[in-house]
Amino acid sequence: MNAATLAFSRGNARNRSMVVDSVLLTAVIGLLLMGLVMVTSASITVAGTKLGDPFYYLKAQSVGVALGLVAAVIVCMIPTALWEKLAMPLMLFALLVLVLVAIPGVGYQVNGSRRWLRLGFMNFQPSELSRMLLLMYLASYIARRQSELRDSLQGFIKPLGLLAIAAVLLLLEPDMGAATVLLATGMGMLFLAGVKLRHFFALIGIGIVLFGLLIVVSPYRMARLLHFSDPWKDPFGSGFQLAQSLIAIGRGEWFGVGLGASVQKLFYLPEAHTDFVFAVMAEELGLVGIVTMLALIVVAVVRVMSTARLAASAGMIYQAFVAASFGIWMALQTFVNVGVNMGLLPTKGLTLPFLSYGKSSILVTLIWLALVMRIHHEASLSGRSALPRAGSAKEREA
Numbered sequence: 001m002n003a004a005t006l007a008f009s010r011g012n013a014r015n016r017s018m019v020v021d022s023v024l025l026t027a028v029i030g031l032l033l034m035g036l037v038m039v040t041s042a043s044i045t046v047a048g049t050k051l052g053d054p055f056y057y058l059k060a061q062s063v064g065v066a067l068g069l070v071a072a073v074i075v076c077m078i079p080t081a082l083w084e085k086l087a088m089p090l091m092l093f094a095l096l097v098l099v100l101v102a103i104p105g106v107g108y109q110v111n112g113s114r115r116w117l118r119l120g121f122m123n124f125q126p127s128e129l130s131r132m133l134l135l136m137y138l139a140s141y142i143a144r145r146q147s148e149l150r151d152s153l154q155g156f157i158k159p160l161g162l163l164a165i166a167a168v169l170l171l172l173e174p175d176m177g178a179a180t181v182l183l184a185t186g187m188g189m190l191f192l193a194g195v196k197l198r199h200f201f202a203l204i205g206i207g208i209v210l211f212g213l214l215i216v217v218s219p220y221r222m223a224r225l226l227h228f229s230d231p232w233k234d235p236f237g238s239g240f241q242l243a244q245s246l247i248a249i250g251r252g253e254w255f256g257v258g259l260g261a262s263v264q265k266l267f268y269l270p271e272a273h274t275d276f277v278f279a280v281m282a283e284e285l286g287l288v289g290i291v292t293m294l295a296l297i298v299v300a301v302v303r304v305m306s307t308a309r310l311a312a313s314a315g316m317i318y319q320a321f322v323a324a325s326f327g328i329w330m331a332l333q334t335f336v337n338v339g340v341n342m343g344l345l346p347t348k349g350l351t352l353p354f355l356s357y358g359k360s361s362i363l364v365t366l367i368w369l370a371l372v373m374r375i376h377h378e379a380s381l382s383g384r385s386a387l388p389r390a391g392s393a394k395e396r397e398a
Contacts (some may be wrong), residue, residue: 035354090133157203
């Protein structure tokens with residue numbers, strides 16, 4: 001075996017091994033473990049009293065994590081070029097499931113909202129998967145139509161039309177929070193794509209007006225908007241959730257009251273293990289715990305956006321925008337969830353990424369993360385292959 005053959009064999013061996021962003025992986029593992037602990041702590045009393053099993057939600061969340069990890073391993077083995085080829089059929093599938101969930105008898109209704117499909121072993125929330133697939137299609141559109149996006153208003157409006165259709169389907173559930181985050185993430189991607197600022201800000205203004213109208217014509221949305229700024233006007237009515245959340249956050253002070261010692265989770269704070277797990281964490285772990293959690297999320301977002309930049313530098317435009325979509329979504333959803341818990345935003349039913357209870361949410365989030373990991377792997381190898389190997393010039397001369 002000559003030197004050239006040996007070098008080729010070693011190169012193939014290196015390409016078969018996964019190039020992992022260890023910093024991102026460490027941050028996500030930390031968030032997952034913290035999430036399992038806080039879901040257990042926040043739900044143990046309610047689950048024990050109402051369901052007869054104090055660890056019911058821990059077991060259910062663990063199933064979601066396990067399914068997500070299995071799916072993540074599979075996704076890591078699939079070349080991203082295949083996802084790009086399937087962008088159109090996957091987008092159509094995303095719209096189809098959003099239509100199906102709106103059909104009475106097909107969509108499963110809980111607390112007045114029809115957001116779930118029964119899959120036998122679990123209730124699945126299609127909006128989680130549809131969001132990812134729609135943004136993957138948007139990444140494909142950006143990769144194919146960059147010049148049209150930058151030069152014409154029509155190129156900008158086309159993808160927004162698709163996002164608007166999806167948003168309308170989400171509003172029919174109703175799920176205004178998911179619709180808002182989807183549109184905001186899509187707009188963030190289009191901004192990164194280089195659309196003209198006058199088109200971008202004009203449509204932002206139109207969107208604000210339309211969402212304002214939706215709030216005005218909906219009495220319960222208007223009540224949320226009016227009362228979130230001062231929940232103490234009606235602390236036992238419309239301001240109850242936020243008032244209990246603020247009490248929990250205030251009790252935590254610097255170091256918290258201790259893991260498992262929250263009082264607000266004891267039937268005072270509704271949805272303590274889902275929408276308001278941040279408040280329980282603040283009460284039990286204090287400011288130190290919250291800062292640690294937010295630091296992990298910031299590290300994860302920064303590393304994801306670094307992967308997007310790495311892919312862009314390697315000429316992988318589709319992959320770059322898929323990674324960017326995950327980073328933008330994660331940052332936005334965290335901001336909204338924390339903002340709601342602290343009374344900075346009206347109450348919305350949005351989970352805290354990697355931490356809140358929700359099998360559909362954690363499953364899709366881990367799949368999306370695996371796709372980013374695959375992008376990091378491919379972009380890293382692409383960058384390496386673009387660099388001349390040491391000694392290659394001497395071999396050519398020989």
